[in-house]
Amino acid sequence: xxxxxxxxxxxxxxxxxxxxxxxxxxxxxxxxxxxxxxxxxxxxxxxxxxxxxxxxxxxxxxxxxxxxxxxxxxxxxxxxxxxxxxxxxxxxxxxxxxxxxxxxxxxxxxxxxxxxxxxxxxxxxxxxxxxxxxxxxxxxxxxxxxxxxxxxxxxxxxxxxxxxxxxxxxxxxxxxxxxxxxxxxxxxxxxxxxxxxxxxxxxxxxxxxxxxxxxxxxxxxxxxxxxxxxxxxxxxxxxxxxxxxxxxxxxxxxxxxxxxxxxxxxxxxxxxxxxxxxxxxxxxxxxxxxxxxxxxxxxxxxxxxxxxxxxxxxxxxxxxxxxxxxxxxxxxxxxxxxxxxxxxxxxxxxxxxxxxxxxxxxxxxxxxxxxxxxxxxxxxxxxxxxxxxxxxxxxxxxxxxxxxxxxxxxxxxxxxxxxxxxx
Amino acid sequence: xxxxxxxxxxxxxxxxxxxxxxxxxxxxxxxxxxxxxxxxxxxxxxxxxxxxxxxxxxxxxxxxxxxxxxxxxxxxxxxxxxxxxxxxxxxxxxxxxxxxxxxxxxxxxxxxxxxxxxxxxxxxxxxxxxxxxxxxxxxxxxxxxxxxxxxxxxxxxxxxxxxxxxxxxxxxxxxxxxxxxxxxxxxxxxxxxxxxxxxxxxxxxxxxxxxxxxxxxxxxxxxxxxxxxxxxxxxxxxxxxxxxxxxxxxxxxxxxxxxxxxxxxxxxxxxxxxxxxxxxxxxxxxxxxxxxxxxxxxxxxxxxxxxxxxxxxxxxxxxxxxxxxxxxxxxxxxxxxxxxxxxxxxxxxxxxxxxxxxxxxxxxxxxxxxxxxxxxxxxxxxxxxxxxxxxxxxxxxxxxxxxxxxxxxxxxxxxxxxxxxxx
Numbered sequence: 001x002x003x004x005x006x007x008x009x010x011x012x013x014x015x016x017x018x019x020x021x022x023x024x025x026x027x028x029x030x031x032x033x034x035x036x037x038x039x040x041x042x043x044x045x046x047x048x049x050x051x052x053x054x055x056x057x058x059x060x061x062x063x064x065x066x067x068x069x070x071x072x073x074x075x076x077x078x079x080x081x082x083x084x085x086x087x088x089x090x091x092x093x094x095x096x097x098x099x100x101x102x103x104x105x106x107x108x109x110x111x112x113x114x115x116x117x118x119x120x121x122x123x124x125x126x127x128x129x130x131x132x133x134x135x136x137x138x139x140x141x142x143x144x145x146x147x148x149x150x151x152x153x154x155x156x157x158x159x160x161x162x163x164x165x166x167x168x169x170x171x172x173x174x175x176x177x178x179x180x181x182x183x184x185x186x187x188x189x190x191x192x193x194x195x196x197x198x199x200x201x202x203x204x205x206x207x208x209x210x211x212x213x214x215x216x217x218x219x220x221x222x223x224x225x226x227x228x229x230x231x232x233x234x235x236x237x238x239x240x241x242x243x244x245x246x247x248x249x250x251x252x253x254x255x256x257x258x259x260x261x262x263x264x265x266x267x268x269x270x271x272x273x274x275x276x277x278x279x280x281x282x283x284x285x286x287x288x289x290x291x292x293x294x295x296x297x298x299x300x301x302x303x304x305x306x307x308x309x310x311x312x313x314x315x316x317x318x319x320x321x322x323x324x325x326x327x328x329x330x331x332x333x334x335x336x337x338x339x340x341x342x343x344x345x346x347x348x349x350x351x352x353x354x355x356x357x358x359x360x361x362x363x364x365x366x367x368x369x370x371x372x373x374x375x376x377x378x379x380x381x382x383x384x385x386x387x388x389x390x391x392x393x394x395x396x397x398x399x400x401x402x403x404x405x406x407x408x409x410x411x412x413x414x415x416x417x418x419x420x421x422x423x
Numbered sequence: 424x425x426x427x428x429x430x431x432x433x434x435x436x437x438x439x440x441x442x443x444x445x446x447x448x449x450x451x452x453x454x455x456x457x458x459x460x461x462x463x464x465x466x467x468x469x470x471x472x473x474x475x476x477x478x479x480x481x482x483x484x485x486x487x488x489x490x491x492x493x494x495x496x497x498x499x500x501x502x503x504x505x506x507x508x509x510x511x512x513x514x515x516x517x518x519x520x521x522x523x524x525x526x527x528x529x530x531x532x533x534x535x536x537x538x539x540x541x542x543x544x545x546x547x548x549x550x551x552x553x554x555x556x557x558x559x560x561x562x563x564x565x566x567x568x569x570x571x572x573x574x575x576x577x578x579x580x581x582x583x584x585x586x587x588x589x590x591x592x593x594x595x596x597x598x599x600x601x602x603x604x605x606x607x608x609x610x611x612x613x614x615x616x617x618x619x620x621x622x623x624x625x626x627x628x629x630x631x632x633x634x635x636x637x638x639x640x641x642x643x644x645x646x647x648x649x650x651x652x653x654x655x656x657x658x659x660x661x662x663x664x665x666x667x668x669x670x671x672x673x674x675x676x677x678x679x680x681x682x683x684x685x686x687x688x689x690x691x692x693x694x695x696x697x698x699x700x701x702x703x704x705x706x707x708x709x710x711x712x713x714x715x716x717x718x719x720x721x722x723x724x725x726x727x728x729x730x731x732x733x734x735x736x737x738x739x740x741x742x743x744x745x746x747x748x749x750x751x752x753x754x755x756x757x758x759x760x761x762x763x764x765x766x767x768x769x770x771x772x773x774x775x776x777x778x779x780x781x782x783x784x785x786x787x788x789x790x791x792x793x794x795x796x797x798x799x800x801x802x803x804x805x806x807x808x809x810x811x812x813x814x815x816x817x818x819x820x821x822x823x824x825x826x827x828x829x830x831x832x833x834x835x836x837x838x839x840x841x842x843x844x845x846x
Contacts, residue, residue, distance in 0.1 A: 025764065029787065110809055114798055123820050124790070202644065206820050221625065222648050227821045248843040255845035341448065363838050364452065367547070375537055375841025385837075386533055397546050397629050397834035398650045399822040411820035414808075415786050418798025420671040422678035 013194050016185040017125070017204035020150040023182035024124045027148045030179055032099040035146055038177035042142070043091035045173035046166075050084050056165035057134065064158055072262075077132045077159055087138045094142050097388045100407045101148045115417040120410045122148035124206035127198060129154045129220060131212035134162035140209075141170055141184045143391055147409040150183040152205065154198055157190035164188060199224035206411075211392055214319065229399065229408070231392030234264030234347035235319050236377040239336040239362065241353030242273040246280050248374060249352040250287050256350070256376045258291045262321050264393060265348050265380040269316060269326040271336045277304065277329045285327070293323045300329035316343045333358040337365045344368060347395050348377040369395060369402035436617050439608040440548070440627035443573040446605035447547045450571045453602055455522040458569055461600035465565070466514035468596035469589075473507050479588035480557065487581055495685075500555045500582055510561045517565050520811045523830045524571045538840040543833045545571035547629035550621060552577045552643060554635035557585035563632075564593055564607045566814055570832040573606040575628065577621055580613035587611060622647035629834075634815055637742065652822065652831070654815030657687030657770035658742050659800040662759040662785065664776030665696040669703050671797060672775040673710050679773070679799045681714045685744050687816060688771050688803040692739060692749040694759045700727065700752045708750070716746045723752035739766045756781040760788045767791060770818050771800035792818060792825035 046053070057079040064074055106118040126149050130136045137153055144151035155163040167186040174181040187194060199208065199220060207227050210220040214233045221228055238256055240249045256267035272281060281304040285295060289307060296311035308327070315326040316339070330336045333351075340349050350372035351362040359373050370380045380403060382390025387405030394400045400408040469476070480502040487497055529541040549572050553559045560576055567574035578586040590609040597604040610617060622631065622643060630650050633643040637656045644651055661679055663672045679690035695704060704727040708718060712730060719734035731750070738749040739762070753759045756774075763772050773795035774785040782796050793803045803826060805813025810828030817823045823831040 114802065116808065225645050227819060251845055252843065370837040370839060372839045373841065375839055375844040379537060379839060385539065396650060401835050402837050412824050414793040414825050416793060416795045416798055416802060418796060420675065421798040422674055
């Protein structure tokens with residue numbers, strides 16, 4: 001009697017996650033030299049196949065335009081020779097970074113002569129969920145490969161041709177290398193259902209990293225059972241204390257607000273001590289207005305300037321991500337700290353002050369990944385911190401907080417050497 | 424015209440989580456001396472109020488018995504003078520541990536003269552979800568307070584009188600200390616609905632730590648959106664290589680299996696190289712049987728002994744947590760590694776061998792929190808590792824892996840000091 005054996009229907013996500021998982025165990029054994037060689041090959045392949053990549057990217061741009069995508073998104077989606085050259089160079093830069101895998105973090109001997117060593121190991125399989133920018137495809141692959149991980153990429157439908165082309169190019173390069181090509185997987189099904197399935201793929205993924213807007217990140221955090229490295233949302237403040245140097249305070253606020261308003265480390269609210277406000281608020285507000293910044297302020301702030309929109313609860317909590325700012329006059333450093341700890345997103349917070357006591361209080365009591373004294377919040381960045389790479393800026397407290405360099409893509413392992421110990 | 428203002432109905436979980444969150448910011452400022460003094464006061468209070476605690480514990484034991492609770496669970500639930508004394512002593516031991524909060528982890532200067540410091544800070548609010556053992560109430564409170572955190576405790580209904588009594592005693596002690604009594608919160612509503620609500624309390628809880636059986640942990644991991652520190656499940660293996668010393672191999676397996684079979688770091692499967700098996704398998708199996716261990720084995724193993732139950736898939740994946748073991752003959756270290764990476768829970772794995780090449784291969788390729796050479800898996804424990812405390816044994820790869828001491832209850836913060844830098 002024969003039984004009919006029915007094959008399970010092909011599931012792209014499960015199939016590719018399985019391949020990534022089995023590639024991860026090969027990746028963990030690759031030497032730094034083997035990994036760097038693969039990155040160099042990918043770098044060269046990007047240039048070699050640039051015509052193909054750009055023609056595929058053009059398809060995404062065409063459908064983006066016909067779907068009414070705005071200029072800023074089209075710009076993020078768009079690739080050209082220079083951007084490809086930048087990607088290729090970035091890969092070379094990653095080869096120059098220290099490989100964290102294998103690093104001995106601790107080493108000691110127990111009284112019973114057990115020899116204990118704690119070393120860094122790859123995480124395993126990293127799941128990346130991201131929005132339009134196709135450069136994340138190459139960037140994430142590069143950092144995951146360097147750290148001995150496999151990666152499952154899930155980009156957005158708007159960049160699908162670009163992403164497929166880039167992953168094909170990466171695979172072409174990996175074929176010439178010692179690394180398994182299965183270490184880089186692109187999920188081509190960009191449906192929401194598949195993304196939701198990926199959120200709960202605990203058997204295959206060791207971590208999920210969402211890269212994109214606040215809504216994407218919130219969706220992942222609220223639905224994922226795979227551990228998430230939460231990146232992103234930054235409602236950052238600059239607090240100008242009573243004794244702040246005027247020129248310094250104004251220049252830091254202008255920089256933190258206007259240098260690149262669309263990013264997470266830009267300043268969204270300024271809190272001003274009432275005494276400093278009484279003497280210098282008009283100067284600050286004028287400087288902001290000259291840079292085209294729309295002003296929102298509490299009642300006190302409105303007294304100092306004609307063009308201040310009334311600010312309410314929603315302004316204190318808002319990431320404008322554009323040329324708008326909320327301004328509030330506070331009684332003391334304590335009020336500033338309380339406001340920031342209530343409305344901030346634990347990203348980057350700054351105090352401008354010449355009063356040591358207030359500075360120490362602020363640094364101690366503010367709950368954030370990065371706390372600045374007399375410097376701009378814009379420095380919260382893996383490159384500005386000297387890490388040479390950045391997977392994202394963590395706003396959570398577990399595993400990694402603040403700008404994440406290569407070590408954030410690693411875990412640890414204890415190695416214990418004995419001579420028969422049972423007690 | 425008057426509007427009727429309706430107060431939100433009292434919600435114990437939200438109310439206590441809010442209190443914990445506001446206590447956490449006070450806790451973060453407490454000095455090591457203040458925290459240690461509070462722990463000493465709690466220690467003394469436990470002894471002072473022991474009659475009250477034991478009479479409340481008796482209520483739980485009475486209802487446990489009348490509900491048919493088995494002896495092993497009753498034993499875990501039961502308190503007596505000696506167990507209270509142990510708890511009181513453990514609190515004193517925690518005062519002697521180094522306070523990780525404030526520790527400078529990294530310090531450097533950027534080329535633009537920004538002074539960078541990375542320090543340890545408390546996590547904030549720790550949510551503990553645990554089963555019958557009331558000692559977790561005191562233990563978790565002690566470790567969370569020492570690390571400057573607030574804690575929200577959710578124990579089981581079967582220990583509710585004991586837990587209420589212990590938290591009341593802790594509060595009585597905290598009243599005499601500088602620490603806020605709101606830093607320790609017990610959720611008295613032990614319904615599943617409230618636990619489920621706690622899983623998603625991202626606005627208040629920085630981490631959830633489940634302590635208990637595999638089912639509890641799986642439920643938390645599958646449902647929580649708060650970051651989880653996954654602890655527990657251990658399907659640990661001992662692999663006996665061809666060149667393993669016979670006496671050493673047998674004594675390690677006996678220790679790893681029988682010393683305390685109910686715990687996560689005990690051995691559940693033994694893999695035996697075919698050559699070693701040919702020479703020594705009967706000796707190993709006899710030794711296990713003499714200790715009362717029920718044997719399950721593959722076909723090869725069954726050939727060496729009369730009392731071996733056939734082992735299948737489910738045996739390889741099983742945590743017996745009792746005097747049972749699964750035994751399998753393997754062709755090589757590679758087969759052992761593949762088996763362990765397939766069925767293990769990434770907890771603790773051991774190789775017994777005199778062949779350096781195989782040992783290095785095993786250590787490198789096994790994906791687990793702790794990998795042993797010539798020692799028992801039973802050493803995976805915060806105290807055995809010399810940490811002086813243990814919050815649990817992490818089997819996940821983010822944040823902390825393996826036995827977790829006090830630093831696992833901390834996060835980090837970057838402090839950046841400038842002189843006006845904007846670039």
